[in-house]
Amino acid sequence: xxxxxxxxxxxxxxxxxxxxxxxxxxxxxxxxxxxxxxxxxxxxxxxxxxxxxxxxxxxxxxxxxxxxxxxxxxxxxxxxxxxxxxxxxxxxxxxxxxxxxxxxxxxxxxxxxxxxxxxxxxxxxxxxxxxxxxxxxxxxxxxxxxxxxxxxxxxxxxxxxxxxxxxxxxxxxxxxxxxxxxxxxxxxxxxxxxxxxxxxxxxxxxxxxxxxxxxxxxxxxxxxxxxxxxxxxxxxxxxxxxxxxxxxxxxxxxxxxxxxxxxxxxxxxxxxxxxxxxxxxxxxxx
Amino acid sequence: xxxxxxxxxxxxxxxxxxxxxxxxxxxxxxxxxxxxxxxxxxxxxxxxxxxxxxxxxxxxxxxxxxxxxxxxxxxxxxxxxxxxxxxxxxxxxxxxxxxxxxxxxxxxxxxxxxxxxxxxxxxxxxxxxxxxxxxxxxxxxxxxxxxxxxxxxxxxxxxxxxxxxxxxxxxxxxxxxxxxxxxxxxxxxxxxxxxxxxxxxxxxxxxxxxxxxxxxxxxxxxxxxxxxxxxxxxxxxxxxxxxxxxxxxxxxxxxxxxxxxxxxxxxxxxxxxxxxxxxxxxxxxxx
Numbered sequence: 001x002x003x004x005x006x007x008x009x010x011x012x013x014x015x016x017x018x019x020x021x022x023x024x025x026x027x028x029x030x031x032x033x034x035x036x037x038x039x040x041x042x043x044x045x046x047x048x049x050x051x052x053x054x055x056x057x058x059x060x061x062x063x064x065x066x067x068x069x070x071x072x073x074x075x076x077x078x079x080x081x082x083x084x085x086x087x088x089x090x091x092x093x094x095x096x097x098x099x100x101x102x103x104x105x106x107x108x109x110x111x112x113x114x115x116x117x118x119x120x121x122x123x124x125x126x127x128x129x130x131x132x133x134x135x136x137x138x139x140x141x142x143x144x145x146x147x148x149x150x151x152x153x154x155x156x157x158x159x160x161x162x163x164x165x166x167x168x169x170x171x172x173x174x175x176x177x178x179x180x181x182x183x184x185x186x187x188x189x190x191x192x193x194x195x196x197x198x199x200x201x202x203x204x205x206x207x208x209x210x211x212x213x214x215x216x217x218x219x220x221x222x223x224x225x226x227x228x229x230x231x232x233x234x235x236x237x238x239x240x241x242x243x244x245x246x247x248x249x250x251x252x253x254x255x256x257x258x259x260x261x262x263x264x265x266x267x268x269x270x271x272x273x274x275x276x277x278x279x280x281x282x283x284x285x286x
Numbered sequence: 287x288x289x290x291x292x293x294x295x296x297x298x299x300x301x302x303x304x305x306x307x308x309x310x311x312x313x314x315x316x317x318x319x320x321x322x323x324x325x326x327x328x329x330x331x332x333x334x335x336x337x338x339x340x341x342x343x344x345x346x347x348x349x350x351x352x353x354x355x356x357x358x359x360x361x362x363x364x365x366x367x368x369x370x371x372x373x374x375x376x377x378x379x380x381x382x383x384x385x386x387x388x389x390x391x392x393x394x395x396x397x398x399x400x401x402x403x404x405x406x407x408x409x410x411x412x413x414x415x416x417x418x419x420x421x422x423x424x425x426x427x428x429x430x431x432x433x434x435x436x437x438x439x440x441x442x443x444x445x446x447x448x449x450x451x452x453x454x455x456x457x458x459x460x461x462x463x464x465x466x467x468x469x470x471x472x473x474x475x476x477x478x479x480x481x482x483x484x485x486x487x488x489x490x491x492x493x494x495x496x497x498x499x500x501x502x503x504x505x506x507x508x509x510x511x512x513x514x515x516x517x518x519x520x521x522x523x524x525x526x527x528x529x530x531x532x533x534x535x536x537x538x539x540x541x542x543x544x545x546x547x548x549x550x551x552x553x554x555x556x557x558x559x560x561x562x563x564x565x566x567x568x569x570x571x572x573x
Contacts (some may be wrong), residue, residue: 084562093316101554101558105554227375271379275376
């Protein structure tokens with residue numbers, strides 16, 4: 001039974017990290033920026049929703065408001081940080097340094113405004129426990145699975161079934177060709193950052209409903225998500241999503257044999273195995 | 287006066303760490319946010335040996351340096367084989383894993399409580415307990431480090447490293463050992479971090495995981511970015527400037543609970559500003 005519960009918990013958290021991975025992969029495959037500050041956008045979403053809920057806004061509206069905030073931040077980072085750096089022909093290393101600086105700024109502004117301590121959401125439904133067979137899942141966990149799988153379905157439809165999605169994939173596949181065929185890669189980049197920031201807000205709000213908010217809590221999830229993206233194969237959104245679930249399930253199962261403090265070690269070991277034996281990932285395209 | 291000494295000692299320790307980070311980030315050109323982890327390994331090794339009394343200061347520092355050389359080479363090897371962005375993941379992973387180890391491996395590191403009561407350094411049987419004595423030790427270490435860095439960048443080996451940064455393919459085509467040069471630079475970076483860790487542990491006599499976490503690694507990166515990559519003077523200026531920052535922050539009255547947050551906030555803002563407007567730092571070369 002414990003095994004089944006750990007498996008279920010793994011799928012819940014995994015689907016959340018799956019959306020982090022998908023949104024990150026969307027950015028990375030289009031803009032080629034390793035957007036470390038995405039961890040900050042993820043964290044900001046949770047805090048915005050918390051403030052709105054505290055101010056009496058209904059939960060769903062608060063989620064919408066938080067997503068809007070994340071969209072603004074993500075688009076602004078692309079427009080005012082990455083785009084100018086790209087225009088100046090900055091080295092990849094410099095862009096990374098800027099992104100890391102942005103992450104530090106976001107995290108510490110949040111810590112200064114809200115305090116560095118863990119904050120809990122006041123929403124009562126999130127903590128209610130539901131029994132499913134022998135499994136026990138909280139309301140927040142059920143919402144996480146439902147919303148994140150729905151979001152994944154939406155992304156797949158968006159990327160493959162809409163004109164805009166095709167335009168984004170065209171820019172990702174060949175920026176130069178996209179430029180001369182007037183697909184306007186720069187505008188697409190801003191758009192991708194906006195969409196990915198809205199997406200990452202979902203797990204950013206739903207996760208903390210369960211285990212609380214922490215200003216520095218974004219780095220480990222983003223690291224796991226990045227590992228999932230690499231293991232899944234860069235360019236494959238489905239690969240990123242399902243590998244994230246697989247990694248988190250493995251992490252949860254590892255709790256049977258070792259204490260939770262070392263779960264980062266499990267994640268990292270998976271990464272090393274991939275680096276050694278399949279550095280291009282499982283479902284790499286092209 | 288003691289206050290000034292403490293600022294000087296810490297700055298000199300961070301000069302060694304700045305040189306270490308500069309070798310990796312500036313000279314070899316890989317993004318690293320795990321130098322504080324290597325620094326921590328050096329500090330804990332020296333702390334453990336001195337606390338148990340099995341080795342005296344110099345041999346303990348030597349062991350720490352060798353361990354950190356091995357560790358740093360092991361960490362950087364993947365970056366020399368896979369694409370740059372993958373190494374960023376490796377680097378974050380190593381740092382988080384090291385932090386988890388420092389916090390949870392109670393037997394070797396004292397866990398979150400740290401290692402209290404590390405004895406002061408001793409040289410040839412004499413204990414150096416005074417702050418002034420330790421300042422002499424840290425000064426010697428920093429000057430030796432600077433000298434080594436300066437000599438290496440001037441030597442043929444340094445020119446080879448510079449050439450690799452300019453055009454790696456051309457250097458490989460000219461028959462030079464690119465991988466070997468990068469590994470040597472990483473090894474030297476490890477040695478610097480190990481020695482810095484040893485001096486740090488004996489000076490503070492108390493070490494705990496917060497000195498070697500991701501924030502500490504980011505501070506080191508900020509020092510190199512602000513001071514300037516790939517030059518000796520950049521790595522010297524960065525630590526002296528950034529360690530003065532906490533004092534500046536005490537001038538504008540900020541509640542002490544927010545001091546650390548404010549410092550990290552300033553580091554982040556500095557990283558962004560320098561990346562945008564002066565990627566070569568104050569005294570460095572193009573990054």
